Amino acid sequence: MGAKEPGRNRAGLAYRVRYALRHPERVPAHARRALRDAWLRLLHRDHIAYYRAVMASDAARSAEAAVGHNPSREQWARIGRMQFDYLVRHGLKPHHRMLEIGCGNLRAGRLFIDHLEPGHYYGIDISPHILLAAQDTLVREGLQAKLPHLTLANDLTLAFLPDGHFDVVHAHSVFSHSPRHVIEECFAHVGRVLAPGGFFDFTFDRTEGEEHQVLHEDFYYRTETLVGLAARYGLSARFMDDWEELPHRQSKIRLTAMPDRARTVGP
Ligand SMILES: C[S@@+](CC[C@H](N)C(=O)[O-])C[C@H]1O[C@@H](n2cnc3c(N)ncnc32)[C@H](O)[C@@H]1O
Numbered sequence: 525m526g527a528k529e530p531g532r533n534r535a536g537l538a539y540r541v542r543y544a545l546r547h548p549e550r551v552p553a554h555a556r557r558a559l560r561d562a563w564l565r566l567l568h569r570d571h572i573a574y575y576r577a578v579m580a581s582d583a584a585r586s587a588e589a590a591v592g593h594n595p596s597r598e599q600w601a602r603i604g605r606m607q608f609d610y611l612v613r614h615g616l617k618p619h620h621r622m623l624e625i626g627c628g629n630l631r632a633g634r635l636f637i638d639h640l641e642p643g644h645y646y647g648i649d650i651s652p653h654i655l656l657a658a659q660d661t662l663v664r665e666g667l668q669a670k671l672p673h674l675t676l677a678n679d680l681t682l683a684f685l686p687d688g689h690f691d692v693v694h695a696h697s698v699f700s701h702s703p704r705h706v707i708e709e710c711f712a713h714v715g716r717v718l719a720p721g722g723f724f725d726f727t728f729d730r731t732e733g734e735e736h737q738v739l740h741e742d743f744y745y746r747t748e749t750l751v752g753l754a755a756r757y758g759l760s761a762r763f764m765d766d767w768e769e770l771p772h773r774q775s776k777i778r779l780t781a782m783p784d785r786a787r788t789v790g791p
Pocket residue numbers: 572575579590591592625626627628629630631632648649650651654677679680695696697698701702706
């Protein structure tokens with residue numbers, strides 16, 4: 525399935541030893557991350573509070589690094605452009621209304637905002653630090669007249685958003701940092717805010733082996749797990765094969781509301 529390499533368990537001892545031997549120069553940085561992980565986990569039992577603290581720590585160094593592994597401005601722009609071009613190829617038009625979950629510092633959002641009519645972009649994020657960096661991006665790009673909404677969220681119930689409003693909901697590199705209960709909360713509520721015919725695209729770190737996590741930051745899921753979870757909330761899933769051809773290590777799934785919003789199990 526696709527051009528990516530989804531098989532490896534990055535939390536396994538064998539993988540970690542092989543990785544350390546191949547990239548000895550990366551060991552100190554990983555050790556620092558592991559120490560931070562342990563400390564922040566001690567301070568914050570709740571995942572959202574924990575991840576907000578991770579983002580605060582990363583954003584204090586560089587907003588670009590906080591939303592991607594490679595901090596270079598070119599890489600930041602390239603990944604944003606890839607998300608944008610993909611959705612435009614899939615029919616994103618200026619009159620559409622878009623919700624971006626985990627908008628970060630608008631790596632892709634700046635392009636969506638520019639493309640959409642004023643007020644049609646709504647970005648939410650759990651991190652106040654990254655939302656301030658998002659405002660910097662807006663100013664730098666001169667996008668003030670597009671009046672995008674940028675809102676701090678504490679969960680993914682989307683309770684403050686209207687029914688049937690968004691043609692496109694987009695979450696890039698968010699579920700790769702989310703435990704199952706956070707994803708499930710999103711699936712339980714996203715159908716309500718989707719406009720008729722709308723869809724929800726999200727990326728995830730895919731494994732075809734055992735599901736696992738690296739520290740409390742990176743989560744690897746099997747496609748079937750997410751497809752099955754979505755079905756419980758009346759959402760049908762399509763694995764996006766054309767995304768697999770792009771140079772990005774995550775995979776993408778598109779969810780749409782089932783015609784009768786049939787659920788196998790209710791929330
Ligand atoms: C790796 S960054 C990607 C940002 C953006 N999607 C992009 O592609 O540039 C992940 C972002 O998702 C946010 N995030 C993580 N978990 C979230 C959640 N449960 N709800 C909303 N935002 C979340 C983080 O604060 C961060 O800004």
